[in-house]
Amino acid sequence: MNPDFELTITELVKRFSPEVTIGPISFEVKEGEFFSLLGPSGCGKTTMLRCIAGFETPTDGSISLRGERLNERPAHRRDVGLVFQNYALFPHLTVFENVAFGLRLRRAPKGEVHERVGQMLELVGLPDLAQRNPAQLSGGQQQRIAIARSLVLEPRLLLFDEPLSNLDLKLRVQMRWELRNLQRKLGKTSIYVTHDQTEALALSDRIAVLSQGRIEQIGTPMEIYEAPRTAFVADFIGSSNILEAIVGAPSDQAVPIRTERGMNLRVRACIQSAGTRVKVLMRPEKFHLVDGDAVADAAENRLASCIEDMTYLGEDVHLRVVTTDAEPLLVSLKSGRDTRSLKPGDTVKLAISPDDVHVLRE
Numbered sequence: 001m002n003p004d005f006e007l008t009i010t011e012l013v014k015r016f017s018p019e020v021t022i023g024p025i026s027f028e029v030k031e032g033e034f035f036s037l038l039g040p041s042g043c044g045k046t047t048m049l050r051c052i053a054g055f056e057t058p059t060d061g062s063i064s065l066r067g068e069r070l071n072e073r074p075a076h077r078r079d080v081g082l083v084f085q086n087y088a089l090f091p092h093l094t095v096f097e098n099v100a101f102g103l104r105l106r107r108a109p110k111g112e113v114h115e116r117v118g119q120m121l122e123l124v125g126l127p128d129l130a131q132r133n134p135a136q137l138s139g140g141q142q143q144r145i146a147i148a149r150s151l152v153l154e155p156r157l158l159l160f161d162e163p164l165s166n167l168d169l170k171l172r173v174q175m176r177w178e179l180r181n182l183q184r185k186l187g188k189t190s191i192y193v194t195h196d197q198t199e200a201l202a203l204s205d206r207i208a209v210l211s212q213g214r215i216e217q218i219g220t221p222m223e224i225y226e227a228p229r230t231a232f233v234a235d236f237i238g239s240s241n242i243l244e245a246i247v248g249a250p251s252d253q254a255v256p257i258r259t260e261r262g263m264n265l266r267v268r269a270c271i272q273s274a275g276t277r278v279k280v281l282m283r284p285e286k287f288h289l290v291d292g293d294a295v296a297d298a299a300e301n302r303l304a305s306c307i308e309d310m311t312y313l314g315e316d317v318h319l320r321v322v323t324t325d326a327e328p329l330l331v332s333l334k335s336g337r338d339t340r341s342l343k344p345g346d347t348v349k350l351a352i353s354p355d356d357v358h359v360l361r362e
């Protein structure tokens, strides 16, 4: 238990049955950090959150807040605020009374309740809705009230369980900004559970990617996206081209690799030795078109390819291409003058830097 961290999870295990075990999982969260648990349905993220909140008893391992063990402490004494997907507001209470609920349970003086509820409604931008019932609010407004209700108790830790997933896309994006701004303003240590990779990338200081009850990788959004360690992380975060390949002998500043279908690529960073079988990742948006007549840039990988299919998406154009080595690739280009005349059946020359061809560590 390291008191330098706000929250320390050590070798936490929750065994529901011999077949369903989550963990062991370990991670630390710093004070004021926005930390997300990201993974597909059933990977165990809600179970982890429930263990931290005190609604689930871990089978093994420890949870500590500021160096103090929480395992044996009941949920209501853990100093954590929870915001759920379904808002969980009390339908028979006004907005004001929903936010005031926890303060009243603590027998806070009337004046203090009024002042703090007022401040919270101001903070979430809904000071005029105090006398409404939850049924008279939109989804976004209900979620803001749920956040205010958690914040009013000034918890040490805020836990969010997919809080935006019931909102439509536009509102979800707006609430994402609001939530991030609010969290930055208050500096509350937050743990956020989501299966939405875009949401995790947009909101988090760091992300733990979970798969089948285990952590695959912990890192900043940029680390997770740009340098995924495993094929699972690469595939889960964004779209990707993942190819099987064999590492060649390094020369000058790059390492040659050869894919199973015989495509030769150069990569900048590769810790595996020559002859090792690896997986390589190329993000679709890292390719760019090169003019057939342009002088070849020796540092780049050049791939002659045939367009099989293309989708125009306004800002971007997505291509499915096949290289001359019969390697199928997904390519995303910014739409513009170069892409306007492209059509299926065309041959194009694509380039990708060795910096953007990642050898996965797994």
Ligand code: ATP
Residues within 6 Å of the ligand: 016, 020, 022, 039, 040, 041, 042, 043, 044, 045, 046, 047, 048, 195
């Ligand atoms: P989702 O995004 O669908 O909520 P999740 O990643 O949050 O998924 P959990 O809800 O933590 O996943 O569930 C992880 C695994 O544990 C699943 O296989 C689930 O069926 C199982 N599980 C969760 N709660 C229980 C329980 N009370 N009894 C038995 N198994 C459970």
